[in-house]
Amino acid sequence: MTAPPADPVAAGAKPAKSLGSLRSQLLSWLLVPLLLVVALDAFSVYRNALDVADLAYDRALLASTRALAERVSVVDGKVVADVPYVALDSFETDTLGRIYYKVTGTRGEFVSGYEDLPALPPDVPRSEIYPALVRFYHASYHNQAVRIAALYQPVYDDSMRGIALIQVGETMDARSDLTRKILFSTLWRQGLLVTVAALLVWFAVRFVLRPLMQLKAAVEARATTDLADFEVNQVHKEVRPLVVAMNGYMGRLQALITGQRRFIADASHQLRTPLTVLKTQAELALRELDRNPDRNFDDRRAWHSLREIVASIAGTTDATVHLANRLLTLARAEHGAAESGNEPLSLTDVARQVGLEQARAAVKKQIDLSFDAADQLIISGNALLLHELVSNLLDNAIHYTPAGGRVVLRVQRDSTAQRALLEVEDSGMGVAEEDRERVFSAFYRAPSAQQQNPSGAGLGLSIVRDIASSHGARITLSAADDSKGQAPGLKVTVSFPLALSLDS
Numbered sequence: 001m002t003a004p005p006a007d008p009v010a011a012g013a014k015p016a017k018s019l020g021s022l023r024s025q026l027l028s029w030l031l032v033p034l035l036l037v038v039a040l041d042a043f044s045v046y047r048n049a050l051d052v053a054d055l056a057y058d059r060a061l062l063a064s065t066r067a068l069a070e071r072v073s074v075v076d077g078k079v080v081a082d083v084p085y086v087a088l089d090s091f092e093t094d095t096l097g098r099i100y101y102k103v104t105g106t107r108g109e110f111v112s113g114y115e116d117l118p119a120l121p122p123d124v125p126r127s128e129i130y131p132a133l134v135r136f137y138h139a140s141y142h143n144q145a146v147r148i149a150a151l152y153q154p155v156y157d158d159s160m161r162g163i164a165l166i167q168v169g170e171t172m173d174a175r176s177d178l179t180r181k182i183l184f185s186t187l188w189r190q191g192l193l194v195t196v197a198a199l200l201v202w203f204a205v206r207f208v209l210r211p212l213m214q215l216k217a218a219v220e221a222r223a224t225t226d227l228a229d230f231e232v233n234q235v236h237k238e239v240r241p242l243v244v245a246m247n248g249y250m251g252r253l254q255a256l257i258t259g260q261r262r263f264i265a266d267a268s269h270q271l272r273t274p275l276t277v278l279k280t281q282a283e284l285a286l287r288e289l290d291r292n293p294d295r296n297f298d299d300r301r302a303w304h305s306l307r308e309i310v311a312s313i314a315g316t317t318d319a320t321v322h323l324a325n326r327l328l329t330l331a332r333a334e335h336g337a338a339e340s341g342n343e344p345l346s347l348t349d350v351a352r353q354v355g356l357e358q359a360r361a362a363v364k365k366q367i368d369l370s371f372d373a374a375d376q377l378i379i380s381g382n383a384l385l386l387h388e389l390v391s392n393l394l395d396n397a398i399h400y401t402p403a404g405g406r407v408v409l410r411v412q413r414d415s416t417a418q419r420a421l422l423e424v425e426d427s428g429m430g431v432a433e434e435d436r437e438r439v440f441s442a443f444y445r446a447p448s449a450q451q452q453n454p455s456g457a458g459l460g461l462s463i464v465r466d467i468a469s470s471h472g473a474r475i476t477l478s479a480a481d482d483s484k485g486q487a488p489g490l491k492v493t494v495s496f497p498l499a500l501s502l503d504s
Contacts, residue, residue, distance in 0.1 A: 022212070026205045031198055038197075042190040049182040055129070057175055058136055061149045064099065065134070065168040069153040072103055072111075072166060077159045079105035081112035100141060100169040106155065106162025117141060117167055120150040145172040211235045215243070227254045275320055282314035344499055345383050347420050348373045348411045354390040355409050358398060366403045373411040377420040379496045381471045389467040390422065393492050396461070397426040400490075414495065422494040425480050430488035436477040464494075472497050 071082045081103040102113035118139035127134050133152035138145065148169040155164045215235055229247040232240050289307050355371045362369035379386075390409075397407045410423040431439055439461050468475045473496045480489025 023205055023209055026209075027202060030201050030205070034197055034201070035194060038190050038194050042186050045190075046183060046186045049186065050179060053175065053178050053182065057147070057170070057178075058127075058129075058149070061136075061147065061168060061170050062130060062132070062134055062151070064170075065149045065151045065166055066132070068101055068103075068168055069151055069164075069166045072153055072155060072164050074155050074157040074160060077157075079103070079109075079111050079155055079162075079164050083112060098144075098171040098173075100146065102167045104165040104167070106160070106164055111164070113167075114141075117169060118146075118148065120148075120165070120167065124150075139169070141169060146170060147172060147175070208236075212239065215239075227251075227257075275317060279314060279317040282310055282317055285310045286314060343383075344378050344380055345386070347377045347379050347381075347386070347422060347496060348375070350383065350386050351390050351409055351411050351422060354387060354394055358391070358394045361395075362398050362407060365398060365401075367398055367401055368406045369398070369409070370407070371409045374413060377411060377413055378499045379420050379471070380499050381496070385467045385470065389464050389494070390424075392461070392464050393422075393424040393494075397424050397428070397490070397492075401426045401428040413498065418498050420496045420498045422496065423491060425489065425491040427480060427489045430479060430490040431477055439477070464492075468494055 068081070068083060073080060073082070083101070083103075100114045100117055102115065102117040103111040105111050118141060120135060121137060124135045124137045127136055135150045137148055137150070139148055140146070146169040148167055151166045151168075152163050153166050155162055211234055215230065218230065227250045229250065230243050232243050232247070235243055286307065289310065351373065352371060355369065359369060394407070394409060401407055405427040407427075408423070408425040410421075410425065412421050412423070413419075414421050465475060473494050475492065475494045478491050478493070480491045
């Protein structure tokens with residue numbers, strides 16, 4: 001016997017971590033780096049745009065400063081500045097901001113403008129961009145941020161020579177507005193770029209993964225008995241080894257199932273023949289003992305002992321035959337037993353045939369067995385397995401119903417769900433509600449069943465469940481409808497998908 005595979009969780013090993021969605025991982029690895037690159041590019045574009053804007057505003061500020069410097073001259077040995085208000089208005093119109101200026105003479109004396117305008121810091125370097133002795137710096141004036149251009153302008157006449165300092169400051173409102181516009185424009189464009197790129201990547205990933213999704217759909221649509229190979233060339237080259245491995249595994253699985261079916265067929269003959277012979281011999285021995293009770297027996301107690309032994313052999317053999325049949329049926333049900341496949345058949349006819357076969361057992365036990373069917377209900381199924389399903393249910397009902405009880409075999413239509421209902425209802429002890437799911441497990445027997453039949457195998461409902469599952473049917477257990485306050489009884493309902501009705 002082959003040892004069962006070790007359970008990695010039970011053995012203390014860590015369970016494998018789920019890899020998640022391939023599409024999600026591809027999108028993550030493509031979009032996250034793309035977002036980072038776009039963010040860096042947006043920052044770079046934004047900084048470059050700000051530098052260009054500062055350069056343009058500094059040019060305008062320098063032009064205003066030079067225009068003001070042209071109005072500075074020396075008169076009678078003194079530095080004077082002739083700056084009319086019209087010129088200041090022109091400056092403010094050109095720069096789109098508030099303008100402040102200050103003219104300082106050759107000896108540091110205040111000449112004109114705003115005397116409290118922040119002085120030029122000593123550590124400000126000269127601008128190398130313009131061919132002029134100009135320095136630009138930021139300062140705060142009257143609680144406003146200003147950008148100031150400080151230009152050294154030579155002044156002279158016949159009486160003196162020197163260098164005057166002309167400072168022109170501009171508020172940062174226009175620059176701030178432009179900065180915000182550049183920022184919003186950059187973010188909008190980059191956001192649009194990211195959105196378009198994300199959509200393109202998503203569609204590309206979806207398109208590339210389409211063969212895998214088609215393979216997934218093909219696997220899900222396969223019938224349990226269909227172990228044919230999948231087409232290798234319909235997937236990408238990188239995935240083909242996986243499909244080849246799947247095909248190889250299904251080939252090995254097909255060989256295993258074929259071997260198991262062959263074993264089931266062989267075991268059916270090998271088990272049933274000797275057990276049947278043994279049962280027949282035990283029954284003949286009992287019949288011979290009953291016909292000649294005193295032959296060759298000096299002590300009647302010895303005859304009774306021998307008869308009990310032979311009767312026990314006959315009973316055990318009968319139970320073994322029953323168990324062997326159940327085991328073979330269970331194996332056949334688990335493997336689908338679909339040598340001829342599913343075909344349209346009458347559930348009503350199958351139930352009626354089983355009822356006739358089980359009538360003798362019901363009469364022998366004095367059980368009122370009734371059959372109730374409204375019309376011919378056609379389902380798709382395997383006749384052998386459906387016969388076994390109904391036989392198991394009806395055999396259980398007769399077996400666990402006391403003498404004088406009642407068993408109803410019913411076939412009816414569920415018109416709301418378009419399904420065929422097979423019901424077997426008895427007046428026996430029933431199954432406790434907490435055991436109604438567990439009784440479908442192989443070899444499990446409810447306590448009430450163990451009391452009534454200690455030698456049962458616990459396979460009947462397990463076989464029923466497997467056959468019902470292979471036919472797409474649902475099975476439920478409930479208390480009998482007509483228990484009348486005595487024994488709770490049991491009603492087993494199997495709901496099959498309805499194919500058609502012969503009367504319709």
